[in-house]
Amino acid sequence: MPENAAVKKITAFVGTPRKKHTYNAVREFLERLEALGGVECEIVALSDYRIESCRGCKTCFAKGEEFCPLKDDRDVLIDKIMASDGVVFASPNYSFQVSGTMKTFLDRLGFLFHRPRFHGKAFTSIIVQGFYGGGKIVKYLSFVGKGLGFDVVKGTVATALEPMVEEEEKKRNKALKKQSEHFHKTLAKPGNHAPSMFMLMGFRMGRQSVRHTLDESEKDYTYYQEHGWLESDYYYPTHLGVLxxxxxxxxxxxxGRIYKARGGKE
Ligand SMILES: Cc1cc2nc3c(=O)[nH]c(=O)nc-3n(C[C@H](O)[C@H](O)[C@H](O)COP(=O)(O)O)c2cc1C
Structure with missing residues (x-):
């Protein structure tokens, strides 16, 4: 990062009740990032916050997140993401998935898959496991990160059987070093990257769904309208090549044809 560049704020959201292997891996990652310069880091232990289980009423989708019946720390956590240039989502592998705490947090962000707002921010993940299954969780979190609008850097899986042996620690640190370098580079060039074909397809599919199946009484519709997403090339101004x-x-x-054929409006 150039010496005169503004300091980038990084927040790591950690979904473990223990200050053990996941927490240590996050600290190692952040220390390496700090050593590369130009960043300030914060660790947010999700267990320190009130995060309630989504009730599935979908009021956030239809009317807006401000009408959610749950009164918890969702908006405090979203504000922390908004105030960050980059985030880390870290979790132990519990039953071949993220921990319940992390999943409850992700569910509270569910409306943001409809109305993503984290474009231009970097995202990565760290999964710590006993023996198996972390690779799929990292893939899952990358997918989640992209869906929320982030620039995603592939995450790391660290294996830590109790007690963690020196060989495991070395392997973990090597992976975290590489990940921190990649993340640091991504932080240094935020911008309006052209989307992948898959992300472009997701955007166009979403907007056709909004256009043909919703109307101005729905929050998703007015949000798309206000952001120009019913007509724009993508969520943000970018250069799409001819293809x-x-x-x-x-x-x-x-x-458009699919949604109309399913009874959607013109
Ligand atoms: C409820 C529970 C479920 C777990 N499930 C898995 C699993 O499916 N696969 C795995 O490799 N490790 C599993 N583990 C082991 C943890 O991922 C591992 O101990 C990890 O280091 C815990 O992170 P922590 O030290 O930050 O708490 C599980 C542990 C717990 C407590």
């Missing part, structure tokens, strides 16, 4: 322009046009056409 992606053509593919985008085709995605709009195909998904």
């Amino acid at each position: 992606k322009k053509a593919a985008g046009w085709l995605f709009d056409l195909i998904f």
